[in-house]
Amino acid sequence: MIEPNGHFCNDCVVRGAAVCSSLNATELREFEHLGRRVHFDSGETVFSEEDITTSFYNVLEGVMRLYKLLPDGRRQIVGFALPGDFLGMNISGRHNFSADAIGVVTVCQFAKAPFNRFIEDRPLLLKRINELAIRELSQARDHMVLLGRRSADEKVATFLLGWRERLVARKGLSDTVPLPMSRQDIADYLGLTIETVSRTFTKLERHGVIEIIHGGISLLDPARAEAMAAA
Amino acid sequence: MIEPNGHFCNDCVVRGAAVCSSLNATELREFEHLGRRVHFDSGETVFSEEDITTSFYNVLEGVMRLYKLLPDGRRQIVGFALPGDFLGMNISGRHNFSADAIGVVTVCQFAKAPFNRFIEDRPLLLKRINELAIRELSQARDHMVLLGRRSADEKVATFLLGWRERLVARKGLSDTVPLPMSRQDIADYLGLTIETVSRTFTKLERHGVIEIIHGGISLLDPARAEAMAAA
DNA sequence: ACCCAAATTTGATCTGAGTCAATTGGCTTT
DNA sequence: AAAGCCAATTGACTCAGATCAAATTTGGGT
Structure with a gap:
């Protein structure tokens, strides 16, 4: 239109x-x-x-x-x-x-x-x-x-940090990270299945690294997320 | 130098x-x-x-x-x-x-x-x-x-065909495909291990798709290789 | 031609992520 | 508020590819 x-x-x-x-x-x-x-x-x-x-x-x-x-x-x-x-x-x-x-x-x-x-x-x-x-x-x-060399945990942590980083430039730094895309989109971006993405989110939440909120996540422990991402 | x-x-x-x-x-x-x-x-x-x-x-x-x-x-x-x-x-x-x-x-x-x-x-x-x-x-x-969405077989077949294709432009079409890089290089390019690359080569040879020759491969059955690559 | 080191192949086993199958949760519609 | 729907989560099980461990082949140097 x-x-x-x-x-x-x-x-x-x-x-x-x-x-x-x-x-x-x-x-x-x-x-x-x-x-x-x-x-x-x-x-x-x-x-x-x-x-x-x-x-x-x-x-x-x-x-x-x-x-x-x-x-x-x-x-x-x-x-x-x-x-x-x-x-x-x-x-x-x-x-x-x-x-x-x-x-x-x-x-x-x-x-x-x-x-x-x-x-x-x-x-x-x-x-x-x-x-x-x-x-x-x-x-x-x-x-x-x-895609070629990282584990599922590393992929998800890297994605969350990278996405947050991209939003910094436009909206300023925040630990609340909106995720407008679906779990399927995230899976298809990371070379994973939707189930693995979901399980990894849950795992990160259980470990206190993130909180899953409506339409995104809250990054509770950026340092630990960085550690997971870096391997 | x-x-x-x-x-x-x-x-x-x-x-x-x-x-x-x-x-x-x-x-x-x-x-x-x-x-x-x-x-x-x-x-x-x-x-x-x-x-x-x-x-x-x-x-x-x-x-x-x-x-x-x-x-x-x-x-x-x-x-x-x-x-x-x-x-x-x-x-x-x-x-x-x-x-x-x-x-x-x-x-x-x-x-x-x-x-x-x-x-x-x-x-x-x-x-x-x-x-x-x-x-x-x-x-x-x-x-x-x-890297994100193809199986090991598809990765290897796609690589061989793609590499051959790149050489066409410089050396003309040939079913003899020189592979100057090591198996480890191929593995690291395809997001696989060296063992998987080696096994897949062997498998392709057993099925008559390629012949493993000194410093490369000979593409015996391009059509079947294409079929494997395309999924 | 022989020796050594590295690259490759092959075999046996393991495991991270995929697959299949329910649930659960959130929204929208009625 | 009940029903319906789609997205997301969770659980049980499987399997492709990784890992671990030998052979075996290849190549370079003397």
Whole structure:
């Protein structure tokens, strides 16, 4: 669902953190016309793997799950996108993962061709996009280590601390960690089953490391969580 | 070990495939002075995780393993680098993985500062670097699916086919697949143990899918390998 | 060609996480 | 407030892959 363009980049919640932080006031005014705000309801798919890429997306509000499916239905969540994240870049001309809204999401959508044309003579914007890609690549490698070499306990503890850490940048540090995604989402992100995630949460709670609360957890003993995560 | 600069980009084996493919003849002549060829013997470390980044590297010859270690010594290989691959980009100013030579390796080494200065006013080079990063990101996501959601049999079959595929681009299609890396390297790449990798190789051979030969395998039944990989 | 050290394979056993199967708990609808 | 529904939890059992322990093969150096 597209809303009429009654928005301005200057008021944008992610201005400064996002891809557009590399633009000056003049450029921003031109850039403004390229993007339009689009809302998605909980569970809606923003784009699917193998779809031809027609747009890029800048997340403004909400959380998205980014995932790949195997032919038999097994799912691997390759990341969660938060406000400021930029989605849709690829070489093949097709998306290489799918993206769903977890809860209500607002994105700034850019048609591919005009966006690419805009980049053409803005090396600073390209540089910014490159930085974001390199940062993501580093995160992807960290996640490979988690998937390939960590135990279930370590995976869950690492996830909770990492998720909290990501929220710090946007909402400030807090021991209350909202988890908008389902247990199944967490399992598919960590390469575990839903039962193992649930059992591990319960175990962490029994040991006084976390308290399971509605819609998230409360981190009671960050030090012990760190110890579990580090191995 | 550094050799005196008796080389020219125009003769370079990876010219065309590598990062420098985006440069014209004039630029290339200037670029030439930035890089120097460096050789590494088998097993030598080119750079280590957490080292401050002082150089970027363009692989010219040989194979490298790129890996991360956990404090207790567990290792995850995040990729193998082949000629044409560009290494060393990061945001933090420190390498986020280590890189060793597997067999003899030649790289084209660029000091970070002059390279970054050279990029500054060459948006096409930046664009090329960005493309490489985005391609790697896509590969990283594919590998996450493998690590998180595939069985040992699928992992090994997928690895053999994927490795063969990468060699196609450089050496042409062949059913003889050289495997310069050790079984331990393969295990650490696939999130398995060396024993499981070895058993799976043996199993594939027993089923007539591959033949284990000196320094690699021969792919006897690509179709069946594909079937195993796809699940 | 021979020796030693390392890499690989093979075998036996164990276990962490998966699978299968109920419950339980929270929300929404009526 | 009862019923229905889906997500999450819990329990019992299984199994794929890990671990532990030998062989066996390979390769490099003399």
